[in-house]
Amino acid sequence: MPGEVLFSAEGPVAFITLSHPGKLNAMSRAMWRELRAAFERIQSNSEWRCVLVRGEDASFCAGGDISEYPEFRFEESALRDFHESDVWGGLAAMLDCDVPVVAQIEGACMGAGMEIASCCDIRIAGESTRFGAPIAKLGFPMAPREAQLVARAAGELTAREMLLEAAVLRAAEMKARGFLNRVTADKAVAAEALASAQRAAALSPQAARLNKQALRALAQGRQPHQPYRYADSGEHREGIAAFLEKRKPAF
Structure with missing residues (x-):
């Protein structure tokens, strides 16, 4: 099945769900565009007071959809358009959103997942979640603005470790390094993230x-x-x- 970004709402809380069955919610080009549209919709509507970003089936996002890459990554202008229009368009819409954004992080949070999580205001992860950006194994770097985003949120040393060593870090380590607000038991992360979103939504x-x-x-x-x-x-x-x-x- 193709990937998609699902939008739903319960009262003042909007839910953005990354859904790409069989691919641990890896982001396709279409999903980046849908992410942008979803956050622009939230930004323009005062009905929602908090956003909860999550992945389907207990995985946040395992990165980009590599099966699409041969279509555009080997030509400079097409590669630039992918990163500067599709990817940064989605991330910028998140960063520009004036509504609090809570991340419910489970399973894999890799590459694109790290970038999306870095745009969130409050990050809550399950204890077995793994974090990284091992794209050097694929022969390419992280795009400059995306690297700056991750380095700002996770810390420059952590970003360097992920990009230069292909390090994959546990949730407890990411909490100690200041990337996560809270780490919970895996079975409790959804409830904790929802409670956080509801607390934010109840305020001014x-x-x-x-x-x-x-x-x-x-x-x-x-x-x-x-x-x-x-x-x-x-x-x-x-x-x-x-x-x-x-x-x-x-x-």
Whole structure:
């Protein structure tokens, strides 16, 4: 079966599910485009307050769909278009999303999986999950912006180890290196990721969006635009009033 990126929602939580049966959810070109479309849809709709990204059948993403590679990887302009349009288009849509993004990481998180996970705000993995980017075994490097993304999220030394040694690391090691927020028993990771998404979705959506915009600006070496413009907003007033009145805020 061809791979696809599935979209669903339960209340304020949107679910993005990577699905490529028989290939551990390896990303095809079409899946990269679908990932971009899904996140652009979420960004343009205030209905969803958190996104949970996961893979089907207890595997996050094993990398790219190598069976497609002979179609485009051996010609420079076609290879550039794949990385700069398809792949970066999907990753940029994730990075530009102002809604909190939680990663439910299970099984294999390799190559493209590392890149997708690196775009998420909160990363939760099962204890048997394996992480890496052993693409040097295939004779090619990670594209520059993708390498920068992984190095920023996982740390430069970890990125170098994955790319230069083809190292595959366990979840506990990735947690110790600061890539993961939490590691749970494999059978508990889905419930823990959902609970995290629900906690984020219950908070002020305005605060989440402004926090993400500010963090993105600071990471790019610039100051957030009008960081105090929320002063007279309804959510700001409601949050303060609810605290003073000792009740749950209605966001």
